[in-house]
Amino acid sequence: MRYRTAKLLALTLSGALLLSACAGGSGDSGTNADGKTTISWLNIMHTASPPTDTVLNKIEEITDVDIQFSWIPDASKEERLNTSLASGSLADIVSLTILENSSVRNALKAGVFWEVGPYLDEFPNLKGISQDMRNSASIEGKLYGIPMQKQVARNGVILRKDWLDHVGLPVPKTTAELMEVAKAFTEQDPDGNGTNDTTGFIDRSDLVFGAFKTLGSYFGTPSGWAISEDGKVTPEFESEGYIQAMDYMKELYTNGYINQDFAVTAKKDQQEGFAQGKAGIYVGALFDSKGLFNLAQGVQDDMELVMVNDITSTGNESDRAIWSTSNGVGGLLAFPKSEVKDEAELKRNLKFMDDLMSEEVFTLMTYGIKDVHYSLDENNGATIINTKLWEQEVQPFSSSRPNENGYAIVDADPLRIESTRLIEENTTFAVLNPVYSLESPTFSEQGSELQKIITDATYKYILGKMDRVGFQNAIDTWRKSGGDKIITEYEAAHQAVLNNK
Structure with a gap:
């Protein structure tokens, strides 16, 4: 970031x-x-x-x-x-x-x-x-x-339900419908304050945990890599779904349906912007809904949220997918x-x-x-009773927990209950990264530097500073600089696994 x-x-x-x-x-x-x-x-x-x-x-x-x-x-x-x-x-x-x-x-x-x-x-x-x-x-x-x-796959779309009702649109189920919502949230004064001061999406400078990778899932992009039946390995950015996701975000950017500084926006600023009513679509971890709602209290007290985990580009249930790059x-x-x-x-x-x-x-x-910090009901449901104190004394430990799954005490908050249900449902439709446990020496040595070539080109494409030819040139550079070797090594590692079965 x-x-x-x-x-x-x-x-x-x-x-x-x-x-x-x-x-x-x-x-x-x-x-x-x-x-x-x-x-x-x-x-x-x-x-x-x-x-x-x-x-x-x-x-x-x-x-x-x-x-x-x-x-x-x-x-x-x-x-x-x-x-x-x-x-x-x-x-x-x-x-x-x-x-x-x-x-x-x-x-x-x-x-x-x-x-x-x-x-x-x-x-x-x-x-x-x-x-x-x-x-x-x-x-x-x-x-x-x-x-x-x-969780194996925790991402989805969080929307302002009160804004949807104001502009008269249903909860979106396709990427086209989501685009319509983004347009309406930008152009139809969804908060009713008489001022043109909102956008549809609010995003951050993160192509993985921000909106891009989740949108890519809806267009059929693999999770990092794909391996064909004949053992050929292909990076996600050579898929048609990746291009479609870039085109989708380019349309959002060009039309002003997303914050224009998303490429340099930090997660904290993104979440605060959503809580302040600057936008009505947040793509990320579904359990962020509770934090966004709490952050909005005293600022956007009329906020109602709805979470969606079944968006596709085709409208077909059989095409449901959500990325899981690290397989949990x-x-x-x-x-x-x-x-x-x-x-x-x-x-x-x-x-x-x-x-x-x-x-x-x-x-x-x-x-x-x-x-x-919390009270407990008869169903082992925990309710935070002092949000500010919890944020100061408890919340920072969330990144320290070795395990997040399978405990008796659960969050009693309705948004957290619903996000947990949707995240568990996501497991059925999760697309795993097939090379996650495979080894490529070249990827270990150069992977991060090579990825910068693709990340930079992706942003340039979305921001209208590069066309399809330029993006293909970036892929060619990636391949010549070590990408081809990475692919060869992953293919060999995959074959070795098959041979040992």
Whole structure:
């Protein structure tokens, strides 16, 4: 993502200060003054600020660990992780949420982190990680961290239902109908304030977790790669669906149906813009609906939301699809050998991870403390009773949970109940990334840099600065620069898997 220069500088500096203050240049496990084990954790922060100590103290009490967090802002995670890996400024636990990143993948393959697969079955909660999840998160058959278990496919479209009613349109079921909604939300004063001050879509500078990849699913784009029956591997951007998704977003941009600065908009600004009533269509994780609604309170109190997960470009149910690039793997919680010195320390860290996967700790990291942050009904439904306090003391831990699925306590909020239902339904229509567990040395070395060629060309096409010929030239450059080699290596890896069956 690309922030405005000043904002990026501020975030990078604040992240560097946090890393320096918390990690002190070393992630070695040890004990504090009270004799409690100290574990440092280089983690990703998806909120504006780190959590206060209230819930952290409770987690430390249950796990009997003094946790020293070093927080990296989500917007600068790739740059910061690359720097940390290159300099060796790591911690006992490192949250690796971008496994496709070349630096991350190279570090995993080079043995920077402990292989944990042989140890999982020694711990009651880690033992429950399915073999499919272990396989998907492995590299060349080896698991170099605890898989962060997410829903397989969580994305969809969130719309202002009150605006739909105002302009007299039904909930869209096709991409054409969604375009009509975007047009109406831009041109027909959906908020009724007499001013032309809204757009249909509000998006951010993220071609994966923003609108683009989800729209691509509706046009039949593969999830990252496709493998044909004869074993031929093709990147998603060579599919017709990818072109159709670019054309769709280009139409949105050209007609003003999307925020014109989407290519440089941060997620925080996107969500705040939606909550402030600047737009009525948000494409992303369906569970974002609750956060968007809460963010709008006091600003857009008349907001009504509806979520849609069954949009297609054809109108045919048989064409329903939603991407799942990482196959439910949200990353790895990895243990560097430079910080975790021996097997005894590794097992202490694994025991800590196992404790984090307990119902009690999951509840703390998700809902907080009962009767302080949330109340519980007779059906194990949790309701946040102090939103501001929850945002300060609980919400930042959402990026730290090793597992998000299968717990007894559930969110009682109607929007969260509905988003959970739709996300579970998405599993049936999820399109998995067929090369996710395959290995390509060239992709590990050059994949991130090569992807920049395609990302830049995609934005230029959508913004009208490049035509179809120019985009094909970018693909040719990608192929000549290493893409052809990546394809060949993935095809060989896929064939090797078939031969071993």
